[in-house]
Amino acid sequence: DGGITQSPKYLFRKEGQNVTLSCEQNLNHDAMYWYRQDPGQGLRLIYYSQIVNDFQKGDIAEGYSVSREKKESFPLTVTSAQKNPTAFYLCASSPPGASYNSPLHFGNGTRLTVT
Amino acid sequence: GNSVTQMEGPVTLSEEAFLTINCTYTATGYPSLFWYVQYPGEGLQLLLKATKADDKGSNKGFEATYRKETTSFHLEKGSVQVSDSAVYFCALSDAYTNAGKSTFGDGTTLTVKP
Numbered sequence: 001d002g003g004i005t006q007s008p009k010y011l012f013r014k015e016g017q018n019v020t021l022s023c024e025q026n027l028n029h030d031a032m033y034w035y036r037q038d039p040g041q042g043l044r045l046i047y048y049s050q051i052v053n054d055f056q057k058g059d060i061a062e063g064y065s066v067s068r069e070k071k072e073s074f075p076l077t078v079t080s081a082q083k084n085p086t087a088f089y090l091c092a093s094s095p096p097g098a099s100y101n102s103p104l105h106f107g108n109g110t111r112l113t114v115t
Numbered sequence: 116g117n118s119v120t121q122m123e124g125p126v127t128l129s130e131e132a133f134l135t136i137n138c139t140y141t142a143t144g145y146p147s148l149f150w151y152v153q154y155p156g157e158g159l160q161l162l163l164k165a166t167k168a169d170d171k172g173s174n175k176g177f178e179a180t181y182r183k184e185t186t187s188f189h190l191e192k193g194s195v196q197v198s199d200s201a202v203y204f205c206a207l208s209d210a211y212t213n214a215g216k217s218t219f220g221d222g223t224t225l226t227v228k229p
Contacts, residue, residue, distance in 0.1 A: 004158075006158075009156075040221065040222070041221055041222075042119075042204065042219035042220055042221045042222060043159075043204070043219045045216060048216070058216075090158050090159070092158075092159075101147045101164075101166045101208075103149055103151075103161040103164055104151075104159070104161075104217065106151075106158030106159045106160065107158050108156070108157050108158045109156075109157070109158050
């Protein structure tokens with residue numbers, strides 16, 4: 001079955017360490033996205049990429065970095081500069097030529113805890 | 116800019132009760148509207164969508180009608196089940212942004228008791 005795989009499901013890190021969250025998709029989707037979800041809040045866009053080797057900042061990019069070297073993969077690094085990194089991180093994708101009518105496809109998320 | 120406002124939760128209902136979760140929006144142009152559902156520990160999945168005024172989206176007994184005059188997209192279900200317990204998100208995207216820059220509401224947590 002096609003889908004988006006995020007790993008690991010749970011991640012624990014010490015403050016001051018960088019950590020990379022994995023996102024892989026086999027849907028042949030061009031565009032991929034990273035969202036952050038905090039309790040009782042909606043989703044906030046961190047970064048997005050519409051094509052390989054290109055990506056743009058979302059609304060809350062500070063303290064995060066991404067790469068898009070392959071169509072299937074869009075890893076997110078949470079750096080030590082991110083002041084409040086503990087959150088639930090969601091990766092999503094949308095199909096080729098996606099218009100605003102197309103829904104997003106989501107992975108099952110990674111819960112990051114930084115102490 | 117675009118915004119989505121959902122009724123605050125949490126919402127607790129008994130099985131077979133009628134459900135309404137209100138959603139209103141502000142957008143430039145003519146957005147597409149979506150309801151997503153998130154089960155515990157999982158990502159979001161599309162529940163239903165509507166792409167133009169007066170369209171009705173429906174799935175799994177849930178319905179929502181795109182009301183341009185009231186800028187609303189309220190989610191309804193006639194008889195909820197325990198398995199409907201989840202967080203529900205209203206979202207929009209418009210012709211001026213791509214799908215990934217959808218605007219989400221804060222989510223409404225629904226608990227259905229037997």
